[in-house]
Amino acid sequence: MRGALATSLETAGPSRRPRLTPVRLRLDLAYDGTAFHGWAAQPGLRTVQGELTAALATVLRRDDVEVVCAGRTDAGVHARGQVVHLDVPDPVEVDRLPRRLNGVLDPDVRVRRVAPAPASFDARFGALWRRYAYRVADDPATLDPLVRSHVLAWPRPLDLAAMNEASALLVGRHDFAAFCKRREGATTIRTLLELAWARDTAGHAVATVRADAFCHSMVRSLVGCLLAVGEGRRPPAWAGEVLAAQVRDAAVAVVHAHGLTLEAVAYPPDAELAARAEQTRARRE
Incomplete structure (x- = not known):
């Protein structure tokens, strides 16, 4: 007899052990x-x-x-x-x-x-955005050995107003080839949804970086560019010039990994998961 249970199970081999979906x-x-x-x-x-x-x-x-x-x-x-x-x-x-x-x-x-x-949930392709934080201690008073593995110690004070001015030039849909390590056949077009600097309660300079996706070393390169602006070695407009060049600039440092944390990933409602995954798999132009 094949009842309601049998419709969701298949018989697997001589042992007749049910095979679940x-x-x-x-x-x-x-x-x-x-x-x-x-x-x-x-x-x-x-x-x-x-x-x-x-x-x-x-x-x-x-x-x-x-x-x-x-x-x-x-x-x-x-x-x-x-x-x-x-x-x-x-x-x-x-x-x-x-x-x-x-x-x-x-x-x-x-x-x-x-x-x-849901079966349509895909942790990679279904994501709407990923949000990272990069933390920098630029004042000796904020250096804390207890968080040294999560916060970059920077030897000079940073001008967050100048860094935010430069950051605004990078937000949007662009070819971020200047900030990515190229991979054969992979696009470097990304939509940077948010890039902003602020002080946390410990006095650290914290970059919030949110995008639909990131290419290899992108966040650390963006931070390296903005640190050069923040300490006065480059004007804010330089960030836009680097972006427009679409080639790697030796003056843009890829900062240490330990200051970077993946904070959150967002997904659409369940009914939109399959469509989002299909959209993400399409090559960005």
């Missing part, structure tokens, strides 16, 4: 990137993806776990708001999964939340 899960992660060689798994190196995949394999008792992240952070970059999706073929106790994974993972990476997601 895969379930997509969303994981929200935070990690201290100091001891990681970036997100992406690399043989012989400790990476966030490698550690997470190993923990999932242990907890789920599967060796075929594959994860997709919202943003592939570089070596040394931190995250508070990384998002990952994966598909699991068997039912899992979602409420218990964060505690079980955190019991296996080292303390420098934490699973903050696990939730079922």
Whole structure:
């Protein structure tokens, strides 16, 4: 007899073990990137993806776990708001999964939340924007050894008004080739939604950088350009000139990774996820 249960299950092989339709899960992660060689798994190196995949394999008792992240952070970059999706073929106790994974993972990476997601949810291609923060201590009074792995120590005071004037020239949809490491066949056109500097409660200069997507080293290059403006070595207009040139400028430093943190990723409503993923996959022109 084939009833309602049989319509959602298939019989798998002689054991007649039911084969369930895969379930997509969303994981929200935070990690201290100091001891990681970036997100992406690399043989012989400790990476966030490698550690997470190993923990999932242990907890789920599967060796075929594959994860997709919202943003592939570089070596040394931190995250508070990384998002990952994966598909699991068997039912899992979602409420218990964060505690079980955190019991296996080292303390420098934490699973903050696990939730079922629609099949159309794609952590990478479904994102509307990603928001990063870059933190700089430019005053000896704000130097704190306890946060030295997350805040860049800068030897000269910064003029945030000049940096914001320069930042305004970079916001919008542009070819950011001057601020990216080119990859064969990849576009460097991005929409920079927000770039602004402000002081936090500790007195650090903090850049908020939000875009639909980022190319390799883009945020760190943008910050390097703006630091040159902030300390008076370059006028604010120089940032616009670098952007317009669309070629790498040796005068633009790619600043250290440890000041950078992925803070948040935003997604559209569930009904719009598939359309957003299709739009993102289309080559930017």
